[in-house]
Amino acid sequence: MQNSLRSICIVGGGTAGWMAASLLSSTLRGSKIKLTVVESPDIATIGVGESTVPSIMDFVQASQLDLKSLIQACAASFKLGIRFNEWTSKDSSYFHPFGKIGKDINGFDFYQAWLKSIADGHQTEWLEHSPSAVMAQNARFMLRPQNPRNWVEGSFAHALHLDAVLFARYLRDICIKRGVRRVEATVSKAVVSTNAFIERLELHDLSTIESDFFIDCTGFSALLSEQTLKVGYEDWSHYLPCDRAVTVQSESAEQIPPYTTATALPAGWAWNIPLQHRQGNGYVFSSRYCTDAQATDALLEHIKVKALNTPKIIPFKSGKRNKIWHKNCLALGLSAGFLEPLESTAIHLVYKTLVHFIKHFPDRDFDTHTEQVFNQKIDCDYEEVRDFIILHYYTSKRRDSEFWKWCRTMPIPDSLRRKLLAFEIDGRIDDMPGCFFTSDSWCSILEGMGIRPKKYHPLLDAFSRQDLANTLSQNIHTVRSSVASMPFHTDFIKAHCATK
Numbered sequence: 001m002q003n004s005l006r007s008i009c010i011v012g013g014g015t016a017g018w019m020a021a022s023l024l025s026s027t028l029r030g031s032k033i034k035l036t037v038v039e040s041p042d043i044a045t046i047g048v049g050e051s052t053v054p055s056i057m058d059f060v061q062a063s064q065l066d067l068k069s070l071i072q073a074c075a076a077s078f079k080l081g082i083r084f085n086e087w088t089s090k091d092s093s094y095f096h097p098f099g100k101i102g103k104d105i106n107g108f109d110f111y112q113a114w115l116k117s118i119a120d121g122h123q124t125e126w127l128e129h130s131p132s133a134v135m136a137q138n139a140r141f142m143l144r145p146q147n148p149r150n151w152v153e154g155s156f157a158h159a160l161h162l163d164a165v166l167f168a169r170y171l172r173d174i175c176i177k178r179g180v181r182r183v184e185a186t187v188s189k190a191v192v193s194t195n196a197f198i199e200r201l202e203l204h205d206l207s208t209i210e211s212d213f214f215i216d217c218t219g220f221s222a223l224l225s226e227q228t229l230k231v232g233y234e235d236w237s238h239y240l241p242c243d244r245a246v247t248v249q250s251e252s253a254e255q256i257p258p259y260t261t262a263t264a265l266p267a268g269w270a271w272n273i274p275l276q277h278r279q280g281n282g283y284v285f286s287s288r289y290c291t292d293a294q295a296t297d298a299l300l301e302h303i304k305v306k307a308l309n310t311p312k313i314i315p316f317k318s319g320k321r322n323k324i325w326h327k328n329c330l331a332l333g334l335s336a337g338f339l340e341p342l343e344s345t346a347i348h349l350v351y352k353t354l355v356h357f358i359k360h361f362p363d364r365d366f367d368t369h370t371e372q373v374f375n376q377k378i379d380c381d382y383e384e385v386r387d388f389i390i391l392h393y394y395t396s397k398r399r400d401s402e403f404w405k406w407c408r409t410m411p412i413p414d415s416l417r418r419k420l421l422a423f424e425i426d427g428r429i430d431d432m433p434g435c436f437f438t439s440d441s442w443c444s445i446l447e448g449m450g451i452r453p454k455k456y457h458p459l460l461d462a463f464s465r466q467d468l469a470n471t472l473s474q475n476i477h478t479v480r481s482s483v484a485s486m487p488f489h490t491d492f493i494k495a496h497c498a499t500k
């Protein structure tokens with residue numbers, strides 16, 4: 001017997017809350033389930049979270065949003081990857097591009113073919129084979145076409161830089177048009193029934209809201225999942241040393257780079273996110289090695305241009321809830337956990353959580369097996385992101401401050417240790433099903449940090465040195481000529497999606 005949910009109440013009107021309402025209002029179209037969003041007029045959203053990864057494009061499509069109007073409304077720009085400055089030494093720089101790198105050769109991973117070509121003495125740069133990296137380097141951009149004309153057009157991928165406040169507002173307006181009920185109120189407490197399920201919310205104005213299911217999008221306060229259900233938190237701060245950020249906005253640059261920049265600083269790293277109307281900046285640092293005042297001064301000196309607002313300090317603890325779904329409550333966004341923003345993955349994890357949730361959508365029987373399977377899947381996603389972020393600190397060659405010296409001896413999870421060992425032998429990194437960071441991403445960071453495997457895949461010896469060199473040279477030519485025919489990123493925005 002079907003025992004469907006009748007209502008879902010989303011508590012919190014930040015990025016996570018309105019993303020949930022957008023995707024669910026699209027997915028549940030035609031169903032009888034009522035969606036409500038409660039957002040407090042008194043508690044501000046975090047107001048950061050402006051750099052995304054390519055899954056944002058899947059979110060836009062799955063939520064049936066119009067990309068052009070979203071970009072205009074959120075003063076967005078496009079992102080082809082992340083430029084990492086000074087992570088190996090002062091003045092060093094490398095790029096982590098989105099999309100596929102190189103063209104696989106007879107079914108072999110391109111990185112293996114490239115390693116053989118290097119061993120053969122054919123010196124090409126790894127990133128010359130990445131369409132996204134070459135586009136970013138030349139500040140070129142086009143949308144990924146539905147029918148690519150060649151492998152270059154079919155290989156690159158992009159994400160968005162978005163104004164966080166405008167993004168939540170844009171999604172909210174769409175959701176309201178779709179019939180999502182919005183309640184402007186602060187929740188004072190959640191009332192739990194005898195079977196430890198959330199029964200209703202009590203609001204500051206003394207009214208109540210009942211619902212079959214609740215999505216906790218209350219940010220770091222985690223009002224439902226932690227304060228009410230006490231699911232507990234898995235603290236990963238021993239792996240991820242940074243625990244604070246100072247953020248500030250600055251004027252927009254004339255030319256908008258199609259990438260995020262992450263520059264290593266003495267006690268962490270600083271981001272720059274270029275939007276159409278301004279830039280977002282922040283210094284993510286460890287309070288063990290730097291005070292708030294030192295971090296603020298360092299950030300203002302680093303950005304070199306006039307700040308538009310007063311710097312704001314945001315404390316955080318890296319980790320995740322022990323159970324992201326518990327009983328009739330799903331934690332989403334900052335209430336589910338937080339991994340520092342080095343690879344801009346928080347919005348991606350919001351989307352991933354929603355995708356798993358929709359796949360394992362509950363009914364009022366609340367089968368515990370469904371909850372368990374969901375939690376295993378989302379835990380894997382958090383662990384994947386955690387390991388990938390740790391990789392940057394652990395492999396950095398900077399030793400010029402106490403913070404970077406500590407990174408040399410930092411503990412790492414076994415899962416990461418195993419991956420690094422496999423890579424060091426012959427560069428083979430197995431992509432786990434459903435993982436976001438493919439072997440191309442791992443190889444980009446490791447190559448960028450100057451770490452290369454000892455050997456390549458033995459079967460690549462079947463390729464002749466000259467044939468391989470010719471193929472690679474031809475591929476580079478195709479990348480360069482395809483990119484040269486694309487418009488400049490800033491011109492593309494002006495022509496197609498400038499904010500009004």
Ligand code: FAD
Nearest residue numbers: 012013014015016046049051187218219333334341346347
């Ligand atoms: P919030 O934005 O904090 O929203 C919480 C909401 O809950 C608010 O609407 C508030 O009013 C409401 N609320 C709280 N309590 C109550 C209550 N009692 N009653 C009613 N309503 C209530 N992510 C990325 O993907 N890319 C990035 O580049 C990135 N950079 C980041 C940098 C920093 C320093 C930090 C800290 C985070 C960053 N993130 C990034 C994460 C990103 O900001 C969040 O994942 C995203 O904004 C979602 O936030 P949220 O909606 O969970 O919480």
